[in-house]
Amino acid sequence: SQQGEEDPQALSIQEGENATMNCSYKTSINNLQWYRQNSGRGLVHLILIRSNEREKHSGRLRVTLDTSKKSSSLLITASRAADTASYFCATAGSNDYKLSFGAGTTVTVRA
């Protein structure tokens, strides 16, 4: 079973617009990570936010974490066609070696 859920399941935006996706999870975490997966390829790590952090930035990415609500959001600013992909959140538990993934958000950026 999935640890978390992403919302929305799919998102279609115009190039240059911002894309926001949300992730909810169920158990306490050590950190939360976001990954990107292009069609037919492996996952690529984008950003990690620790449980004691509230916001983190990396280039055009902004991640927030609200541990009281067990939720996170990923914002991609000024989207490009190359951002078209599936995005997954993954949680790492405090005494856990595994990552638990949500079902993902599919983002399509239209030129």
Added chain:
Amino acid sequence: DAGVTQSPTHLIKTRGQQVTLRCSPKSGHDTVSWYQQALGQGPQFIFQYYEEEERQRGNFPDRFSGHQFPNYSSELNVNALLLGDSALYLCASSRQENLGQPQHFGDGTRLSIL
């Protein structure tokens, strides 16, 4: 600097057969994890190997087994294949020092069961 490599890229098997998938971790990494990703779903953790031992296992039956070699490469074996085993099998590597480290993924093996 080679990333995570997996072989083969595609595989077709029939029900009841056995399959072995292979993975070489990223240079400098000593920990290998395997994930199963069904179509339209997120990856599901199968197990993780470190120091040639299975360190943690997800909710998968004993038909799924693995091995890690002294050079840190790894194999995933699945016996008595079922139609439901059709999926993308992803290998991920990391360094073991800290829990919950970012994982480096290979491009996976697409397994189809007929």
